[in-house]
Amino acid sequence: MNNPGSQTAPLLEIRNLKTWFPVRRGIFSSVTRHVRAVDGVSLSIGRQETLGLVGESGCGKTTLGRTLLGLDRATSGQVLFDGKDLLTLPSRARQILRPRLQMIFQDPYSSLNPRMTIKGIVTEGLVEHRLLRGTREQEAIRLLGEVGLPPDANYRYPFEFSGGQRQRISLARVLSLRPEFIVCDEAVSALDVSVQAQMLNLLMDLKERHALSYLFISHDLGVVKHISDRVAVMYLGHIVEEGRTEEIMDHPGHPYTQALIDAVCIPGRPRRRKIILSGEIPSPINPPPGCPFHPRCPRVMDVCRREYPAECRQGTRRVYCHLCGPKQE
Amino acid sequence: MEPLLKVENLTVSFQADEGRLQAVDGVSFHINRGEVLGLVGESGCGKSVTAHSLVRLIPSPPGRIEAGSVRFDGRDLLALPIEELRQIRGRAISMIFQDPLTALSPLHRIGAQLAETLQLHRPIGRREAWAIGEDWLQRVGIPDPAERLFAYPHQCSGGMRQRVMIAMALMLNPDLVIADEPTTALDVTIQAQIFELMLALKRRDSSILLITHDMGVVWELCSRMIVMYASRIVEEGSVPDVFSAPLHPYTRGLLSSMPSRQQRGRRLEAIPGQVPSPMQYPRGCHFCDRCPLAFDRCRVEKPELAGLGEGRRVACFRAGTDRCK
DSSP states (O other): OOOTTOSSSOSEEEEEEEEEEEEOSSSSSOOOEEEEEEEEEEEEEOTTOEEEEEOOTTSSHHHHHHHHHTSSOOSEEEEEETTEETTTSOHHHHHHHGGGEEEEOSOTTTSSOTTSOHHHHHHHHHHHTTOOOSOHHHHHHHHHHHTTOOGGGGGSOGGGSOHHHHHHHHHHHHHTTOOSEEEEESTTTTSOHHHHHHHHHHHHHHHHHHTOEEEEEESOHHHHHHHOSEEEEEETTEEEEEEEHHHHHHSOOSHHHHHHHHHSOOTTSOOOOOOOOOSOOOOSBSOOSSOTTGGGOTTOOHHHHHSOOOEEEETTEEEEOTTSOSSOO | OOOSEEEEEEEEEEEETTEEEEEEEEEEEEEOTTOEEEEEOOTTSSHHHHHHHHTTOSOTTTEEEEEEEEEETTEETTTSOHHHHHHHBTTTEEEEOOSTTTSOOTTSOHHHHHHHHHHHHSOOOHHHHHHHHHHHHHHTTOSSHHHHTTOOGGGSOHHHHHHHHHHHHHTTOOSEEEEESTTTTSOHHHHHHHHHHHHHHHHTTOEEEEEESOHHHHHHHOSEEEEEETTEEEEEEEHHHHHHSOOSHHHHHHHHTOGGGSOTTSOOOOOSSOOOOGGGOOSSOTTGGGOTTOOHHHHHSOOOOEEEETTEEEOOTTTTSGGGO
């Protein structure tokens, strides 16, 4: 088993990415405010590595995934895929790279065209990018086999399949283009626990078989912990902590990560709650100055209200918190 | 001590184009005072239909409660005249459901809906009712409660609407709360706040029937649990017992599927296949097609829920034998 991310150059490198959406009060009024969905994110993902991205509603994790794929337009920053900045590439060059970066979505019921047969859905990308070798039928059968679906699925329509099966079909479709990198945006969240387990196993098998990298976006810490090599925690458009999975999950450094992990119900663990965060998750429109977490932080200090925390490195871990000094804790 | 709620042989079916579907098949259980009972199962197992049937909120047609009794405080809710049932619903028994049938009215402000619930069951004035409503919004962690009172449901996020419904359910100090996935749409940190509220309820001797697919939530809040599969109860017991020593192969499969119970990075032991559709339930045990321990008898005979002592019940021919280990 190789060391994930051991290649010197990361496959994907995100540098200070911002994705802001303008807020207009009418068609003609000027823009004064922005939804700062992604507000200065830097991350890197190596080859054959799974980076889990966790956070709650409104933290920007979905927008981050969509920005990487070009589904939302970035406001500033860089996204280097295999050394090339996706945000500044001319569209022809971008089109050529497209098969290598793919995405699977949360809702299995709206992500497949209900009027196409499975064969059509699964081979559509191949035809579009002129990568088809052999007949569509042969390719489709091969791809369905990879995700554990029988050949007769080819001639059926999405409505005939369950949620879990539809996610497999989405995977088959993505695999047709032989990607290197797949963004899984809450890809298993809508599935029942036993179906989720099947899907997670499949994702792990495919990662081995095809040397894939994943950005695994989820609010479910248990699932993220299981499948990820490294984890990044997001809050209000910012990464607050990032590092190897066991490190972050077993010894969380940032107060938000600590509260998140404490809030998760894990059978076997004693039930007493220790950290209850007060208040609400704030809106990303005009966030508070200083550290974005300070209004809810149980350990807030004066400096937190004024200054955004600097990056603090502890080995392979990054934390953004004033409590974390430059030296080891 | 007489249980607060005693359900016996509840059987509910639905008329669909393809024929009659069995949604709930001979379900029996009880809830004691001050107890939180978890009703667990995956999509389509019949847990929501069970919950709705307890207070006769199944649309009929196409639904039909074919048999059974639901004894609450000595009276059978399924046989009560509708006027008496309405007195109980909302006050002695309150519900937190997800469906439009019992969700918030889009035409009225939040404050008015809270006040209406209060004034329907208590002789208090409008001003006092709104004040209590505001207090409850605060308690469920809604920011700016005074302003939120004047908002309409469509102006609030899904999570916020869910919390308003929780407030409405807890406000009148009910004896029993039937909560169907009360925290699914909520973020974990908000969920933690809601759990504190529900535990406070329990300390005041109210009972909760908590319906969920999330085993973690069951572990957190429930003292006892029931597992349902394809319209039937397959296992019952105290939460620590069932988690540490599950007896039914389905329960075992469910627990093995949970990532938090397995070693990181290893393959999960998923249950092969999928839940059968109600039109195609196997004869005999509904789980037999997916069960690693199935033998001939399982395919022809329905296993009854048998007591094994200390509140443990299992519906499996293998239970209590050496083969079930």
